[in-house]
Amino acid sequence: MAEESASSMxxxxxxxxxxxxxxxxxxxxxxxxxxxxxxxxGVSIACVLMVMIYxxxxxxxxxxxxxxxxxxxxxxxxxxxxxxxxxxxxYMAVQMTAGCVAKSAYRALYGDYFxxxxxxxxxxxxxxxxxxxxxxxxxxVVLNVAIAKNVQGNQYYGLAIGFVITAGAYGAGGVSGGxxxxxxxxxVTSLSPWTALYTMFELAGAALAVGLFTVVRPADFGKAENxxxxxxxxxxxxxxxxxxxxxxxxxxxxxxxxFSIAAxxxxMIYxxxxxxxxxxxxxxxxxxxxxxxxxxxxxxxYIGSQIAGGMAAGFTYCGIMQGRSFPLGAKNGSSWxxxxxxxxxxxxxxxxxxxxxAVSEKTKTKQMFGLVIGSCVTVGGFAIGxxxxxxxxxxxxxxxxxxxxxxxxxxxxxxxxxxGAFLAAGIYKITHEPDAVAEEKELNx
Numbered sequence: 001m002a003e004e005s006a007s008s009m010x011x012x013x014x015x016x017x018x019x020x021x022x023x024x025x026x027x028x029x030x031x032x033x034x035x036x037x038x039x040x041x042g043v044s045i046a047c048v049l050m051v052m053i054y055x056x057x058x059x060x061x062x063x064x065x066x067x068x069x070x071x072x073x074x075x076x077x078x079x080x081x082x083x084x085x086x087x088x089x090x091y092m093a094v095q096m097t098a099g100c101v102a103k104s105a106y107r108a109l110y111g112d113y114f115x116x117x118x119x120x121x122x123x124x125x126x127x128x129x130x131x132x133x134x135x136x137x138x139x140x141v142v143l144n145v146a147i148a149k150n151v152q153g154n155q156y157y158g159l160a161i162g163f164v165i166t167a168g169a170y171g172a173g174g175v176s177g178g179x180x181x182x183x184x185x186x187x188v189t190s191l192s193p194w195t196a197l198y199t200m201f202e203l204a205g206a207a208l209a210v211g212l213f214t215v216v217r218p219a220d221f222g223k224a225e226n227x228x229x230x231x232x233x234x235x236x237x238x239x240x241x242x243x244x245x246x247x248x249x250x251x252x253x254x255x256x257x258x259f260s261i262a263a264x265x266x267x268m269i270y271x272x273x274x275x276x277x278x279x280x281x282x283x284x285x286x287x288x289x290x291x292x293x294x295x296x297x298x299x300x301x302y303i304g305s306q307i308a309g310g311m312a313a314g315f316t317y318c319g320i321m322q323g324r325s326f327p328l329g330a331k332n333g334s335s336w337x338x339x340x341x342x343x344x345x346x347x348x349x350x351x352x353x354x355x356x357x358a359v360s361e362k363t364k365t366k367q368m369f370g371l372v373i374g375s376c377v378t379v380g381g382f383a384i385g386x387x388x389x390x391x392x393x394x395x396x397x398x399x400x401x402x403x404x405x406x407x408x409x410x411x412x413x414x415x416x417x418x419x420g421a422f423l424a425a426g427i428y429k430i431t432h433e434p435d436a437v438a439e440e441k442e443l444n445x
Contacts, residue, residue, distance in 0.1 A: 025048055067124045
C-alpha cells in the first residue's frame with residue numbers, strides 16, 4: 001500500500017490512481033445507499049475496494065482513504081515502512097476531492113443524496129467509537145498484509161483489506177452508517193459537525209492501528225522482538241475483533257451476520273497468521289495441542305488471551321449498543337441435544353479445516369488459508385444459526401455471556417465446542433498424519 005517511488009512527492013500517475021480508486025469507492029457507496037440495497041450493499045462496497053486495490057496497488061499503493069494514508073505516514077515517521085508526509089498530504093487532498101466529485105455523480109444519477117450521522121437511538125459517542133474501532137481494523141489489516149516485512153509478495157492483500165468493509169458495514173452500519181473513511185464522510189456530508197466528528201474518530205483509529213502494529217511487529221521498526229508479547233497481543237486483537245463483530249451484527253439485526261462475522265475472521269487471520277497462527281479460538285488451540293502443533297504451556301497462554309479478548313469485546317459492544325446484550329442458548333425452541341449436535345459438528349468442521357488448510361504440509365495453502373477458514377463461519381452461521389446461534393468458539397461463547405454474566409451457559413457451549421475440536425484432531429490424525437509419518441521414515445532411511 002505504500003508508494004514505491006523514492007521521491008517524497010507522489011507521481012501524477014499515482015495521484016490519478018488515488019482519484020479513480022476513491023471516486024469508484026464513494027460512488028459505489030452512494031449508489032448502494034440511495035438504491036436501498038441493505039442486504040448486498042456492504043458486499044458491493046467491499047468488492048469495489050478489493051478490485052481497485054488489485055488494479056491500482058502497483059501505481060499508488062491504493063490507499064483511497066485519508067485514514068489509511070495517515071496510518072502509513074505515522075508508520076514511516078516511527079521508523080517503519082510507509083509514506084512520507086508530503087505524499088500523505090497530496091493523497092489526502094486528492095481523496096477528499098474525489099469524494100466530492102463522486103457525490104455530484106451519484107446525486108446526478110439518482111437525483112437525491114444522503115447525510116451521515118448516528119442512527120436513530122444512538123449518540124455521537126456511539127457512532128464515533130464504532131467508526132474508530134473499524135477504521136482501526138481497516139488500517140491494522142492494511143499495515144499487516146501490505147507493508148509488513150514478513151508477508152511481502154502475498155496475493156491476498158486486496159481480499160483481506162476489501163472485506164474489512166463487509167465485517168464493519170453490517171456490524172457498525174446500524175450505529176454509524178459504516179464510513180471508516182474521512183473521504184467518504186467529507187464527500188457525502190461535506191462540511192458539517194458530523195464530518196469533523198467522523199474524521200476525528202477515524203484518524204484516532206488509524207493512530208491506534210499503528211500503535212498495535214508496532215506491538216505485534218516490533219522488528220519492522222528496528223526494535224527487539226518479544227515473540228510471546230507479539231503472539232498473545234495478536235490473539236487478543238483477533239478474538240476481540242471477531243467477538244465485537246458478532247455482537248454488533250446480532251444486536252443490529254444484520255441481514256448478513258454470518259457473512260460479516262466470517263469476513264472479520266478471514267481478515268484477521270490474514271493480518272496475524274504469521275505472527276501467532278491466528279487461532280482466535282480456544283477450540284482451535286485445543287485441537288492443535290492434540291496433534292502436537294503447539295505446546296500445552298503456550299496453548300494455555302493463547303486461551304487466556306482469547307478469552308480476555310472475547311470478554312473485552314462483550315463489554316464493548318454492550319456499551320456501544322446502549323447497554324443491550326443478547327442471550328447465549330438454544331434458539332427457536334431447539335433442545336440442548338440439538339445445540340450439542342450443531343456445535344460439535346460445525347466446530348469439528350472449523351478445527352479440521354484449520355489443520356488441513358493451515359497446518360498440514362500435504363494440504364495447506366499459502367494464499368487461500370484465510371478465506372477457507374473464515375468460510376467455515378459462513379457455513380456454520382447460516383446452517384445452525386437458528387438452532388444454537390453458531391458460536392463454534394468458546395471465546396465467542398464467553399464473550400456473549402459476559403455482559404449478562406451467564407457464564408454457566410457459556411461453559412456448556414464451550415464443552416460441546418471442545419468435544420468438536422478433539423474429534424477433529426482424531427480424524428485429522430487418521431487422514432493426514434500417516435502420510436507424514438511415512439515420509440519421515442523414508443527420509444530417515
